[in-house]
Amino acid sequence: MSKNRLLLLAGLLIISIASFVYMNMNYDILARNTYVTSANRSLLLEKLNDDEILYIVENNVDVNKFYEFLQDDLFVFDHYELYGQAKKVRPSDTHTIVTFVNAVESTLDFESILEALKYYDYPVLRKMLVDHSPYNNQAEIVLNPDDVSLQLGLNNTIGEYEPTDLISLKNYNCIPTIDQEIKLRKEAADSLNLMCVYLETMTNEKCGGFTVTQGYLSYDDIQQNYLEAISEYGAQQAFEMWGWPSHNEHQLGLSVDIALQEDIPLEDSEQYNFLLENVSRYGFTFYEEADFSHLEEPYHMRYIGY
Secondary structure: OHHHHHHHHHHHHHHHHHHHHHHHOOHHHHHHHOOOOOHHHHHHHHHHHHHHHHHHHOOOOOOHHHHHOOOOOOOOOOHHHHHHHHHHHHOHHHHHHHHHHHHHHHOOOHHHHHHOOOOOOOOHHHHHHHHOOOOOOOOEEOOOOOOOOOOOOOOOOOOOOOOOOOEEEEHOOOEEOOOOOOOOHHHHHHHHHHHHHHHHHOOOOHHEEEEEOOOOOHHHHHHHHHHHHHHHHHHHHHHHHHHHOOOOOHHHHEEEEEEOOOOHHHHHHHHHHHHHHHHHOOOOOOOOOOOOOOOOOOOOOEOOOO
């Protein structure tokens, strides 16, 4: 082979190698993902490692579904779908969602977490899933605390949940209360008002002579009352009086405590017996068994729906 031919082949080889190196240096694997644009490419390259980039390319993942979360320093690629699912159920700022998902995704199946997010805000649900109930570490989280038929007791918890449809009983002329700030969930309050109208019709006394002495109590209210009762009466009697915070029905906004306006003991009165006979017509009940956070109380009435 002539010297000139060898030089030509060598030159062609050098050109081929240089071209190959140049092509590799300038090859953009992200170009194979149809959702990558000039606007999002740089952040994807900065935040994702080679395996993650390969995954979104091979699966043509829509990067727009997680791009906003990618901008958070705590973004975890394995959770990219969960961030979007959580935001769809309960919109919030990016950092709140990212830190929430990172903290709780392994505590419960995510479908259940998404169901609970319909009713609890992120800090409340995160605290429940991570810290559990301080009074019963094994207590099951109530996924739907808005369910009027919910039986809240010692083995399940609603954390620091607060109903969103509370209404003051001062809006109802037929419901006497000892405190103008007593609240219930609207459905329960409406039914209580109808019952008071009926009782007044039958007895010629406003609400049959009954007064509402207590309605909705927040987690903080119950906690304060419980701790004060421990200091004054001891743990057992405090439990009998208040039950545990996050396990007490008054936090649901569906329960009222009642008393006779004449301050007559309830169980000795004809009015109370008449109430017992008619209370279920309006979706209320008195419990016969102490299976809840409070013990059996003749003055404690709970709305469970029709």
